[in-house]
Amino acid sequence: GAGVSQSPRYKVAKRGQDVALRCDPISGHVSLFWYQQALGQGPEFLTYFQNEAQLDKSGLPSDRFFAERPEGSVSTLKIQRTQQEDSAVYLCASSPFAGRGEKLFFGSGTQLSVL
């Protein structure tokens, strides 16, 4: 399809387990964002890539969170030693421009539940 694709759609992890969440942005999109959305809250910024460069990772809540986009297209968000507070929907968005909220296209998200 032509949209942003995220996988898996749902992930259940035991506390302490490592998880990897994948985002396939729209082809040719320069910018890629990761957001964390807890139930009843707005999306919280995690990190931002412009092509393969991670320009901002100030929103990553701890050093257990790591994101990469090695070839400037697909991105992976990895969470090590998951904790219950990591349970949330993780949204990926891409844009053809640098930092333009107007052209953000979101994937359907990965709902992570840590037991």
Next chain:
Amino acid sequence: RKEVEQDPGPFNVPEGATVAFNCTYSNSASQSFFWYRQDCRKEPKLLMSVYSSGNEDGRFTAQLNRASQYISLLIRDSKLSDSATYLCVVDGWDDKIIFGKGTRLHILP
């Protein structure tokens, strides 16, 4: 002060009424402003951009007040299908796009 603040609501409004909500932002250097809509269990989608001169799209009107650092969204003749969460988005410095926590709107039949 948080970077982007919104009244979380919920706003419970009868069908056909007019409803308005505001969003304040802390960074006076912010350049671009948007409203996104998010339906339950769905991803956010762009509703409209907010221009300095204000802009209108059908029943929706967005305004920007730079002096007081807030943006507003007005919905006229509300429909049941307008029920959603409305997210204020500010495009700040260093290309960081910040979302507010959202305002929940329920249109009542």
